Amino acid sequence: MRISWKLLLSTVVLVACALAVGSFFLIQSSFQSSLARETRRALEENLLLAQAFDLAYAMERGEGESVEKETVLTIMRQIQEGTSANLYLADAQGAVLYSTMRPAIALPAEGTRRWQLCSTAAGSVVQVATSLETNGAAFSFLTEHSVQAVFAARAEQFSASRLYNTCILTAAALATLLFTHLFTRPVRRLQLAAQRMQKGDYAVRVPQTGGDELSALAGSFNAMAQSVQGNVEKITQSAQRQEEFVANFAHEIKTPLTSIIGYADLLRAQALTPEKAFVAANYIFTEGKRLEALSLKLLDLIVAGRQNFLRKKTSSAQLAQAVRAAVQVPLAQRNMALALDVQDAVLLLEPDLFQTLLINLIDNARKASEDGGAIALLGRAEGDFYCFSVRDEGRGIPEAELGKITEAFYMVDKSRSRAQNGAGLGLALCDRIVKLHGGTMEFASALGAGTTVTVRVPFAGEGGRRRRR
Structure with missing residues (x-):
């Protein structure tokens, strides 16, 4: 995998994780705050409605008088008309006197109050149960306050967050792709230059701009390329000198060897006068000395590459x-x-x-x-x-x-x-x-x-x- 794709993938994963975690905690914090606010409203509403019932019941009963069931129903209907909350009323024996809700919370003990977040067919609600005692009569007064809007708002926020996060993530991916393309350009140049060097182009150099690590790497590459080019040129020149020497030596040795062989064959095959024998021998000697000089040059070429050592x-x-x-x-x-x-x-x-x-x-x-x-x-x-x-x-x-x-x-x-x-x-x-x-x-x-x-x-x-x- 190319380094640009690795950087892109790493950035997308990090940004996605950051957005997801950040959005979740932000939305959840807002949700908890709204739910706590609605719960307080439900408790306050229950308290007010319970007090209203207590007051109305006390007025209807008077001193020592009993209140008919119909009167209780009338009081509850009047209270129901003034609120959007569902109501529930039971006597001390648990008999239901009035109900517009299905209690999911246990009835409270005498003198206590309790609440519970419940899930109903109509959605999420907060049910609050209060124990009342009015002129010797005990009741369980329950209210049901809907908090479905809070949960719906959270769902909408999550949906909007997914859309926003997708847009942000796409923009971040495009920006990362652009920046990685720009940042890895020196690396691609180095790669192309190395490939050209591999093919034998030792004169290739990489532009060196800026003062960052990639620029320093380009400078080191150029220095290495310069050194390699110099060494290759030295090797090439040495090989050329050897080829030239061999060619020159072969050219120089051809003619004198032919003559030497000819004169030697003449000395071997015929009885020559001293003068002619001297001429032939002198030619052989002269050409032999020249060949000796050439061989010494070859020896110098070989010895030039050795290291000095102490015997x-x-x-x-x-x-x-x-x-x-x-x-x-x-x-x-x-x-x-x-x-x-x-x-x-x-x-x-x-x-x-x-x-x-x-x-x-x-x-x-x-x-x-x-x-x-x-x-x-x-x-x-x-x-x-x-x-x-x-x-x-x-x-x-x-x-x-x-x-x-x-x-x-x-x-x-x-x-x-x-x-x-x-x-x-x-x-x-x-x-x-x-x-x-x-x-x-x-x-x-x-x-x-x-x-x-x-x-x-x-x-x-x-x-x-x-x-x-």
Whole structure:
């Protein structure tokens, strides 16, 4: 659901609840006030009519005389003519003397007065009952006062309130829809700009107006877009430079290689005079130097992306022990162990990087081996170089794949590598580390017979040397 619709729905619900609750309490308060007022009128009316009956009855009876029933009826009819209330009169024994109503309230005890809100066929009424004693005669005098108008007024107020609330709610919904459309316009602009960036338009920017949070968000988006655009431009320029370099290198190498091959074939196939042999050899030498310069440019391109690091004097034996400790757990999970046969020597290395190199090689050996397979780490000095070798008895690598395995993302067995969380980056990283140390990495493998990876690094002058025993 869009945010504008969420805001609209939330506002409509809140306004509807507020209007409903407010209208209910306002109307109910007015109703209670009107009902209380009509109840007071009913009580006052009952009191006045009861007093009128008491006075008229006393005048008719006199001293010790009895009043006929017809006289009582005449008095009640006269009182009835002067009021809109319904009347009811009963004697002390409960016999009805006069009635224009059906009592729903219990007759009062002697000397008491009571009232009750009742619902009749004619509507809602307030019935008031008063106990009278006139010259020794006891009566129950009841009046019935209609309050149906109060209930009808409340019903009309509720109907009008529903109509007014509907109009107010509609107006609030339209206003909210308009305001949310205006308020979310910066968000929609950001969304459209993000979609354009997703499609490759990194020059897109969002207008920044005002000083609220959305304006700050637009500013942050523009700053991010500027940074992304700058980085993309740098990457694009770098790619263009690489493409230009490759194209130039291919163009420059084509002709001299043809000449070199031709002169070399000439020297090999014919017996030339010393002068001609010198010319041919000199051309080969000159073009070879030019190709060397081009290759150095390519090397500069590769090295420009590396990070500087500090080499330290490192014991090869201690390094091997650290590597074994690092791989002990994953090897043990597959019932493997790392066999060490490392001649101790002091090497000039970046120990963390070189340890990463050896761990990667051993991990590849682990993945290529069956459970319980043997893996060995060997170390020997060979002239001015020190050689580390990682040997396994695993599946081996096809000869056709040996030249590709140090490429980034390349995997010999993709299903197996992915199943073991491989991404094809390990040997590419190893190759880069070896090159950073000025060494070489060689692969010797046969299908079903295992693989041996040999890394040769120089002792690097006085910094590294063989350890004499």
